[in-house]
Amino acid sequence: MTLHLAVALDGAGWHPAAWRAGGARPDRLFTPGYWAELVTEAERGLLDFVTFEDALGLQSSHLNEPDGRLDQVRGRLDAVLIASRVAPLSSWIGLVPTAGTTHTEPFHVAIGIASLDHISRGRAGWRPQISGRPDHVAHFGRRPPFPPQDYSRDRDPVFGEHVLDLFAEAADAVEVVRRLWDSWEDDAEIRDVPTGRFVDRDRLHYIDFRGEWFSVKGPSITPRSPQGQPLVTSLAHDTLPYEFAARSSDVVYVTPRDREDAAAIVESVRAAEAAVGRTEPPLRIFADLVVFLDARDAAGRKARLDDLDGAELDSDAHVFTGTPEELAGLLLEWREAGLEGFRLRPGELPHDLVAITRSLVPALQNAGAFRTAYDTVDLRGRLGLARPASRYAKAS
Numbered sequence: 001m002t003l004h005l006a007v008a009l010d011g012a013g014w015h016p017a018a019w020r021a022g023g024a025r026p027d028r029l030f031t032p033g034y035w036a037e038l039v040t041e042a043e044r045g046l047l048d049f050v051t052f053e054d055a056l057g058l059q060s061s062h063l064n065e066p067d068g069r070l071d072q073v074r075g076r077l078d079a080v081l082i083a084s085r086v087a088p089l090s091s092w093i094g095l096v097p098t099a100g101t102t103h104t105e106p107f108h109v110a111i112g113i114a115s116l117d118h119i120s121r122g123r124a125g126w127r128p129q130i131s132g133r134p135d136h137v138a139h140f141g142r143r144p145p146f147p148p149q150d151y152s153r154d155r156d157p158v159f160g161e162h163v164l165d166l167f168a169e170a171a172d173a174v175e176v177v178r179r180l181w182d183s184w185e186d187d188a189e190i191r192d193v194p195t196g197r198f199v200d201r202d203r204l205h206y207i208d209f210r211g212e213w214f215s216v217k218g219p220s221i222t223p224r225s226p227q228g229q230p231l232v233t234s235l236a237h238d239t240l241p242y243e244f245a246a247r248s249s250d251v252v253y254v255t256p257r258d259r260e261d262a263a264a265i266v267e268s269v270r271a272a273e274a275a276v277g278r279t280e281p282p283l284r285i286f287a288d289l290v291v292f293l294d295a296r297d298a299a300g301r302k303a304r305l306d307d308l309d310g311a312e313l314d315s316d317a318h319v320f321t322g323t324p325e326e327l328a329g330l331l332l333e334w335r336e337a338g339l340e341g342f343r344l345r346p347g348e349l350p351h352d353l354v355a356i357t358r359s360l361v362p363a364l365q366n367a368g369a370f371r372t373a374y375d376t377v378d379l380r381g382r383l384g385l386a387r388p389a390s391r392y393a394k395a396s
Contacts, residue, residue, distance in 0.1 A: 002369065002370060002371055003331065003332075003335060003340075003341060003342070003364060003369045003370050004048045004284070004286065004340055004341025004342070004382075004383065005045075005047050005048055005341060005342055005344070005356075005361070005364075005370065006047060006048050006049045006050065006051060006094075006096075006286060006341065006342070006343040006344070007042050007047055007050050007051070007343070007344050007345075007346065007353060007356060008050070008051045008053065008288070008343050008344070008345045008346075009035070009038055009039075009042075009050055009051065009052055009053070009346075009349070009353075010052075010053035010345070011029060011053075011059075011073045011076065011349075012024050012025075012026060012029060012073055012348070012349055013346050013347050013348040013349040013351075013352065014290050014315070014345040014346065014347050015290075015292075015302070015305045015306075015309070015313055015347045015348055016061070016072040016073070016309050016313075017071075017072070017305040017306070017308040017309035018305060018347060018348040018349065019072075019073050020305075020308050021301075021305065021348050021351070023348070023350065023351050024348065024349070025350075026073070029073065030075070030076075030077055032082075032085045032086070035052075035077075035082050035085065035086055036085070036086050036089050037350070038050070038349065038350060038353060039086045039089070039090050039093060039095070040089065040090065041350065041353055041354060041357055042093055042353065042357060043090050043091070043092055043093040044357050044358075045356060045357025045358070045361045046092075046361060046370070046371055046372070046373070046374060047093060047356075047357070047361075048093075048094055048341065048379075048382055048383070049093060049094025049095065049096050049123075049125060049231075049379060050093060050094070050095060050096065051096040051097070051098065051125075051127060051233070051343065052079035052082050052083055052095075052096070052097040052098060053076070053079065053098055054076065054078065054079035054080075054097065054098040054099065054100070054129070055076075055098075055100075055129075055131070055136070056100055056102075056103055056104075056131050056136045056139060056140075057131075057133055057135045057136045057139060058074045058075065059072065059073065059074055059075075059076075063133075064132075064133050064134065065133065065134065065135060066135055071309075072309070079097035079098045079099065080097045080099055080112045080113070080116065082097065083095040083096075083097040083116055083120075083124070084115070084116050084119055087116060087119045087120040087123070087124075088119065090120075090123075091377075092123070092374040092377060093123065094123045094124070094125055094231065094379035094382070095116065095120055095123055095124055095125065096124070096125035096126065096127055096231065096233055097113075097116070097125075097126065097127070098126075098127045098128075098129050099112065099113070099126060099127070099128065099129070100128070100129050100130070100131050101128045101129065101130055101131075101166075101169060101170040101173040101174070102130050102131040102132070102136070102166060102169065102170070103131060103136065103137075103139070103140045103142070104173075106172075106173040106174075106176035106177045106180070106214060106216065107176070107180065107216060107220075109126065109128075109173070109177050110176070110177040110180035110181060110220055110222070111180075111220060111221055111222045113125075113126045113177070113230050114180075114181055114220065114222040114223075114224075114225045114230065115222055115225075116230070117225035117226055117227055117230045118222070118223075118225050118226065121226055121377060121378075122225070122226035122227045122377055122378035122379065122380075123377065123378065123379050124225070124227065124230040124231070124379065125230050125231030125232065125233055125251075125379055126177075126230060126231070126232055126233070127232075127233045127234060127235070128170055128173065128174055128232065128234060128248070129235075130163075130166040130167060130169075130170050131166075132162065132163060132166055163240070164240070167240055167241065167244045168212070168213075169212075169213045170244060170248070171244055171247050171248050172209075172211045172212070172213050172214055173213075173214065174232060174247075174248040174249075175209070175211075175248070176207070176209050176211075176214050176216050178229060178232075179207040179209060179216075179218065179391070180207060180216070180218055180219070180220040181220070181224065181225065181228065181229055181230070182205075182207075182224070182228075182229070182390040182391045182392055183204065183205045183206070183207050183218045183219035183220045183390075183392065184203070184204055184205075184219060184220060184222075184223045184224040184390070185203040185204075185205075185224065185390045185392065185393050186224055186228070186389075186390065186393075187200070187203060188200050188203035188204055188223065188224070189223055204219045205218065205219055205390075205392040206218050206219060207219065224390065226378060227378055227379065227380050227387060228387045228388050228389070228390070229380070229387075229388050230379070230380075231250050231251060231379050231380055231383070231385070232248060232249045232250050232251075233249055233250065233251040233252070233253065234248065234249040234251075234252055234253070235252075235253045235255075235288070236252050236253070236254060236269075237254070237255055237316060239268065239272065242268055242269050242272035243272045243275060243276050245269070245272070245283060246269070246272040246273040246275070246276045246278045246283060247276050247278070249283060250280075250281075250283070250284065250380075250383070250385060251283065251284045251285075251286060251383070252269060252283045252284070252285055252286070253286050253287070253288045253343050254266075254269065254285060254286070254287055254288065255287070255288050255316050255317040255318065256287050256318065256334070256337075257318050258318075259333055259334050259336070259337050260337075262287060262334050262337035262338070262339055263337035263338065265285075266285055266337055266338035266339065267338075269283060269285055270282070281384075281385060281386075284340045284341065284383050284384075284385075285338065285339050285340055285341075286339065286340065286341040286342055286343045287318075287334060287339050287341075287342050287343070288316075288317040288318075288342075288343050288344075288345060289317055289318050289319075289320050289342060289343075289344055289345065290313070290315050290317050290318070290319045290320065290344075290345045290347055291319075291320045291321075291327060291344050291345065291346060291347060291352055291355075291356070292319075292320070292321045292322075292347040292348070292352060293322070293323065293324050293327060293352050293355035293356065293359065293360065294323065294355070295323055295324075295359075298321040298322055298323070299321040299322075301321075301348070302319075302321050302347060305347070305348065313347075315345075317345065319347075323359075324355055324356070324359035324360040324363050325359075325363050327360055327363075328360055328363035328364050328367060328369075331364070331369075332364075332367060332369060335369075340383075344356055
């Protein structure tokens with residue numbers, strides 16, 4: 001079985017002191033060229049897709065509030081706009097930006113991701129993300145502040161009532177987006193000059209969604225995109241987000257600590273699919289790992305970054321330090337637990353991304369576990385997911 005491999009791009013890397021490393025380029029973080037170079041490198045390594053992190057408030061080492069630190073990267077470009085900028089500069093790799101569901105209207109998300117799918121010719125995806133931080137709420141001022149969340153460093157927040165609401169709202173947002181993606185049938189555009197008919201009105205559909213958080217009539221303003229339904233992905237750590245993924249996503253990122261933990265998580269995800277009555281193809285399960293890769297002293301490089309930051313790196317995902325060959329062995333071992341792929345978070349950019357594309361990928365290829373060329377442009381097809389028909393087509 002061919003392994004699927006993605007990379008999560010965020011700032012100068014997933015270590016908060018990565019911007020101070022010798023090969024970092026902090027002066028370019030807010031330039032399109034920086035992101036284009038990273039995506040080009042990822043495509044060079046034949047990776048399935050890249051994800052772009054985003055949030056509706058400044059980065060923080062605290063979970064629920066700004067931390068006031070000035071020695072870490074603060075600020076970012078909009079993830080959907082980054083993906084749209086680099087799409088014409090790439091040809092094969094999938095582009096999956098994060099866009100929130102708590103403060104962002106699903107209509108805007110739907111047309112943004114559909115437009116990205118058009119621009120990239122079928123390589124777009126979306127990671128919906130809830131946002132419960134009070135400072136995020138204050139940026140918009142349209143809803144009352146959430147009560148503070150309790151938190152366990154080993155797992156996600158202890159889900160209080162407001163978090164249940166956030167996930168329920170997110171599920172409705174994804175449903176609205178998916179219906180809007182279907183609201184144009186594939187052949188709705190006629191463009192018949194002699195008759196003056198550009199669109200077949202019978203092939204545009206109201207979605208008439210009414211729920212607790214949204215009331216959306218539709219149709220979308222963006223014609224149906226090459227994939228029909230761009231890929232939807234989500235990050236999950238426990239039962240509630242597993243169930244959200246089972247209802248709403250095509251791919252789920254999980255955070256096991258070892259092979260045994262990976263097997264238990266896969267079992268939990270499959271149980272969540274059964275619990276919600278999922279009828280779509282099974283979730284593609286990717287494990288997230290933060291990686292520091294070097295031929296000799298990856299642990300020493302990470303330790304130097306820890307010293308610069310004044311604390312050891314703390315992450316929800318397993319932190320790997322070692323050689324690319326050692327990481328290849330770990331991925332192949334964890335794959336036996338039922339994982340379809342991995343989303344790697346480079347600790348330092350571009351260093352660890354280059355190590356992935358130019359050392360880890362050849363090691364996996366030598367093991368017969370990774371492609372030697374792209375075989376399909378569309379992202380759904382690469383993951384073995386069929387292009388769905390519009391749910392409204394039968395009404396025509």
